[in-house]
Amino acid sequence: MDQLQVVLDNIGSFVWGPWFLIPLLLGTGLYLTVRLGFLQFHKLFPALRLGLFRRRDDTDEGDISQFQALTTALAATVGTGNIVGVATAIGIGGPGALFWMWVTGLLGMASKYSEAYLGVRFRTTDEAGDKSGGPQYYLQKAIRGPVGKILALSFAVFAFLASFGIGNMTQGNAIAVNVEGSFNVAPWVTGVVLTALTMLVLLGGIKSIGRVTAGLVPVMIVLYVAAAIFVLAVNIVDIPAAFALIFTDAFTGTAAVGGFTGSILIIAIQYGVARGMFSNESGLGSAAIAAAAAQTSHPVRQGLVSMTQTFIDTIIVVSFTGLVIITTGAWELGGDEAGTMTGEAFAAGLPGEWGHLIVTVGLILFAFSTILGWSYYGERNVERLFGQRLVMPYRVLFSVVVFVGCTVPLALVWSFSDIMNGLMALPNLIGLLALSALVARETKHYLKHDPKLVATTAEIEAFMVERPGWEDWKSGNVVGSSRTHTGRAPVQSTEKRD
Secondary structure, three states: OHHHHHHHHHHHHHHOOOOOHHHHHHHHHHHHHHHOOOHHHHOHHHHHHHHHHHOOOOOOOOOEOHHHHHHHHHHHHOOHHHOHHHHHHHHHHOOHHHHHHHHHHHHHHHHHHHHHHHHHHOOEEOOOOOEEOOHHHHHHHHOOOHHHHHHHHHHHHHHHHHHHHHHHHHHHHHHHHHHHHHHOOOHHHHHHHHHHHHHHHHOOHHHHHHHHHHHHHHHHHHHHHHHHHHHHHHOHHHHHHHHHHHHHHHHHOEOOEOOEOOEOHHHHHHHHHHHHHHHHOOOOOOHHHHHOOEOOOOHHHHHHHHHHHHHHHHHHHHHHHHHHHHHOOHHHHOHHHHHHHHHHHHHHHOOOOHHHHHHHHHHHHHHHHHHHHHHHHHHHHHHHHHOHHHHHHHHHHHHHHHHHHHHOOOHHHHHHHHHHHHHHHHHHHHHHHHOHHHHHHHHHHHHHHOOOOOOOHHHHHHHHOOOOOHHHHHHOOOEOHHHOOOOOOOHHHHHHHO
16 A cells, blocks of 8 residues: 555656646646636626626526536535645745645636636536536537547546545545544544435435535635634734735745745745645636536636636635735644644634634535535536436445545545546646637637627527527537537437427
8 A cells, every 4th residue: 555655646746746737737727818818807807797696697508507507616626625725735835835826726717717618518418408518528529539539538537536536535534534623523423424415415416516505605605714804804914924925935935934844936836736726626627517507598608607716716715715824824834734724824813712613614614515516527427428327326326435535544545636636637628728719719709799798698699690509509408419429419309309
């Protein structure tokens, strides 16, 4: 087992090293940002208005509302990465790592938009009438020939495996460890309760997941951010110095101080980018799976709504966690104390035991919501690989594996999960680059006619009616069309639907 751990660590170091995935992630995000005309900056507020306030389009095509699709994606991303992941990045890379998390988030918004657009554009409807979409479909349907098929199937396999790791056992373990430390509850008890709750939600499918995340995610984010604001208010005089430290160390590295051992520039970049992607999943392709289930009248609209998920996750939640850690001086504890660093930071700014309590409760809610979100990602890839008949057995198995995560050591699982996450991203990033012209062209056309995102379904139909690919997209709403993997519905299915 020790030898296997060494092998996995070496593979993970290469995959997430400075010469492989990190430049591909940043390069893809930068390229898409320029190609899309800096879309994430000038369309952010209309997208937030559409996703958070209007919440749905006037169409019944789709399984859940745009808001529920957004919260499902947020549920999968706002997890331990926002608490432990930020602490790890800063504890090893120094305060400058937070700057590179911001860069990853801002550039990643273009990647998130593109993959969500493609997820909706090439979505299909399975035999149960549920929407299926994501890289496991659009890589094959948009990139013709064996290359597209290999990329799509590779993503599906890696996503299926990753769902049991980063989306399941690691989250359950984080909950069990923190509940035992804070409330002295045995891990097996936590495992039983968590497994039962997970199964209860998952048996209802995406509609059940969407309802739970729509109620849970906004509350948990607001409470966590409110506590962070209180801590920052207590340490308000230290905020300017914290920003100066972040921007200075982002380009120079960090000298040793306290328990912190110091870092060079490349370490700050490496951990900032790696943990930034771990937190917001931009470029990973996972959020496109949730986006594909949305009730939306055009792929561009849901792409923009999904883009706001990265903004909320990284620019808001990660920023507050990072600033609390830096202003309270907790970052000086170093990377070995990353697991408790955020709790110590909040405890330093809140009275009594409130700091540790809020971080523990926040971690429980964040991690549980991540389990729910990733269960959906996993089942859509099961449907792609094996068909609808294995979706329900997967839900049951996924729920049982939560118990395993709560009760066993997870060093190997963490290493394996990091590798699977990286390997998931690779085919998706290749696809995003290959399909960037399509995304840019169709985005420009749509925003030319509806720049404020207020058009009705009838108005959209009027300016899209003769657009290449429009009828293909609508044909993906035909039940059973996912079996063809082409986006074109079989004639007999169309007649049956009518």
